[in-house]
Amino acid sequence: MQKTLQSNKRLTALLTFVLWLATAAVGMYEIAVAREILIGLFARFSNVSQAGYEAFKQEQLAGALGIGLIMFLAVVWIAIFLGGAEYLYRHFGQPRAWRFLAWVIVVEVVIFVLAWVI
DSSP states (O other), rough: HHHHHHHHHHHHHHHHHHHHHHHHHHHHHHHHHHHHHHHHHHHHOOTTTTTTHHHHHHHHHHHHHHHHHHHHHHHHHHHHHHHOOOOOOHHHTTTTHHHHHHHHHHHHHHHHHHHHHO
């Protein structure tokens, strides 16, 4: 019985670790997805039909917004990655750790759905 509990604990730890790494990797990819969403919205709602210098200014503004968004989301990603790892370590094996992972996955799916819709 004791051996089964120990192997279940190891399996749970491995599953939690793999899920956390997978959500972290997807989160890094979603930074680029969020940038594409922002640039797509900017292109949709700006006057792109202009030519010459005005179009150049619009393109430069979109690029600057994209870079700013990437920098902001990179800091957010680092904070969530480290904070989430600490949270999962402290609450390992408890339902709140699985709830946290579920919320992270839901947010990531919502971002993908937004990218698909927009």
